[in-house]
Structure formats: C-alpha cells, structure tokens
Amino acid sequence: xxxxxxxxxxxxxxxxxxxxxxxxxxxxxxxxxxxxxxxxxxxxxxxxxxxxxxxxxxxxxxxxxxxxxxxxxxxxxxxxxxxxxxxxxxxxxxxxxxxxxxxxxxxxxxxxxxxxxxxxxxxxxxxxxxxxxxxxxxxxxxxxxxxxxxxxxxxxxxxxxxxxxxxxxxxxxxxxxxxxxxxxxxxxxxxxxxxxxxxxxxxxxxxxxxxxxxxxxxxxxxxxxxxxxxxxxxxxxxxxxxxxxxxxxxxxxxxxxxxxxxxxxxxxxx
Numbered sequence: 183x184x185x186x187x188x189x190x191x192x193x194x195x196x197x198x199x200x201x202x203x204x205x206x207x208x209x210x211x212x213x214x215x216x217x218x219x220x221x222x223x224x225x226x227x228x229x230x231x232x233x234x235x236x237x238x239x240x241x242x243x244x245x246x247x248x249x250x251x252x253x254x255x256x257x258x259x260x261x262x263x264x265x266x267x268x269x270x271x272x273x274x275x276x277x278x279x280x281x282x283x284x285x286x287x288x289x290x291x292x293x294x295x296x297x298x299x300x301x302x303x304x305x306x307x308x309x310x311x312x313x314x315x316x317x318x319x320x321x322x323x324x325x326x327x328x329x330x331x332x333x334x335x336x337x338x339x340x341x342x343x344x345x346x347x348x349x350x351x352x353x354x355x356x357x358x359x360x361x362x363x364x365x366x367x368x369x370x371x372x373x374x375x376x377x378x379x380x381x382x383x384x385x386x387x388x389x390x391x392x393x394x395x396x397x398x399x400x401x402x403x404x405x406x407x408x409x410x411x412x413x414x415x416x417x418x419x420x421x422x423x424x425x426x427x428x429x430x431x432x433x434x435x436x437x438x439x440x441x442x443x444x445x446x447x448x449x450x451x452x
C-alpha cells in the first residue's frame with residue numbers, strides 16, 4: 183500500500199484520481215500584504231511531485247516580489263528570495279510531510295516580504311540542531327527516489343543550502359516552527375539590517391555560526407559582518423548581536439584567553 187502511495191504521489195498524472203491523496207497535492211497561494219486576509223491567487227499542482235517539482239519552483243519564483251534598485255543611473259530588478267532557498271523549501275515540505283495525517287498537505291504561501299512553506303507532521307530533529315544533525319527522513323523511499331532524480335540530496339544539506347542562499351542576498355537565516363502536527367519554514371526579506379527584528383539577528387548569528395563550524399570556518403566579528411552585509415564601521419553593531427546571541431545561550435567564545443580582536447565563536451553544542 184505504501185509503495186502505491188509513493189508511486190501515485192511521485193508520478194500521478196492527477197493526484198485527485200486517488201481519493202486518499204487529494205489533499206497531498208502541492209498548493210501555492212499568493213497574498214496581498216503580510217496577512218492571509220487578501221488572497222490574490224491560488225494554484226494547485228495536481229501532478230506527481232517528481233513530474234511537477236520544477237514547475238512548482240518556477241511558478242513560485244514568478245510570484246516573488248522584485249526590488250527595484252538604481253545603480254550608476256541604471257534601473258535593475260533584484261529578486262527578493264534566492265531560487266536555491268525556495269527549491270530547498272519545497273523539497274523539504276514534500277519529503278518530510280506526515281502522510282498519515284489526513285485532511286492537510288504541503289502548502290507554500292507568498293506574502294509581500296516573506297515566504298512560508300508548511301507541511302503536516304512535526305520536525306524530526308531539534309530545531310536548534312537543524313544544520314548539524316544527521317538527516318532524518320519521514321518518507322525514506324520517496325527521498326531516495328528524489329535523490330536519484332536530483333531533486334533532493336538525502337544528505338541533510340537542505341537547510342545548509344537555504345542558509346547559503348539567504349547569505350548571498352544578506353537577508354535573515356530561515357526560521358523554523360514546529361508542533362505535534364505541523365512544520366513551517368519561513369523566509370524573511372528586509373531592505374536594511376536596521377529593519378531586522380532582534381530574534382532575526384540572533385537566529386542568523388547562531389545558524390551561520392553553526393554553518394561555519396561544520397564547514398571548519400573560523401567565526402569572527404569580520405566573518406559575521408560579511409554575513410550581515412555590513413561594513414567595518416559597523417563592528418560595534420555586530421558585537422552587540424554576538425553578545426545577544428551569547429546571552430541567549432546559542433554561541434560561546436572559542437578561546438576565553440584570546441584578545442577581543444582575535445576572538446572566535448562557536449555553537450553552544452560544540
């Protein structure tokens with residue numbers, strides 16, 4: 183029965199032909215503003231995940247707002263969210279959904295300045311260890327096939343890739359929320375670091391420190407300035423973010439005997 187379910191979810195010409203899977207089709211909704219009160223459009227992708235994965239990704243990218251910037255007298259459009267991060271969000275929400283939960287399925291929502299991807303089922307790892315923990319897949323057979331067709335890697339690198347994409351655009355690290363019956367990933371866009379909320383700054387400092395640690399990159403004030411996209415004259419701002427992250431218990435000083443200029447940082451669990 184499970185193999186038939188996976189086959190239908192991956193290759194069906196129309197998932198709605200399978201009564202038990204109707205709610206498992208990927209839904210994409212675009213809203214006006216930052217709330218769910220005004221939906222602009224909704225698209226349901228009823229073909230199998232393996233067939234329509236790229237179509238879903240392409241469609242979402244057309245909905246993501248563009249920022250208009252002027253450089254050297256030339257007007258250019260800058261995408262708000264990286265394709266790399268969107269692709270990983272979609273892959274995560276279909277692979278890690280709990281197929282035993284009836285009445286709900288994977289849904290991706292696009293707002294003016296954020297994107298959310300939700301799926302039924304709780305997160306299988308500790309939120310704070312989402313970058314360094316070994317991969318856990320709720321649907322192993324599905325994940326294995328999607329790895330073969332290069333939709334996912336099954337190496338636990340999805341969240342790393344999301345963070346890499348957000349780093350490239352100098353916007354906050356992905357935020358994950360979970361409970362007993364759902365998991366949600368959120369991407370936020372801000373025009374300037376001054377608009378970031380305190381928890382965005384702490385989360386980004388912590389997750390990037392984790393990312394650097396597992397990739398054997400020393401984390402210093404200068405490295406974090408690069409992640410936040412600020413110049414050297416904002417060293418004090420980054421020092422405050424580092425202190426807030428230490429006070430919150432997420433990172434610690436690598437070597438207590440090092441001078442302030444030479445200080446390096448690592449995750450609390452390292």
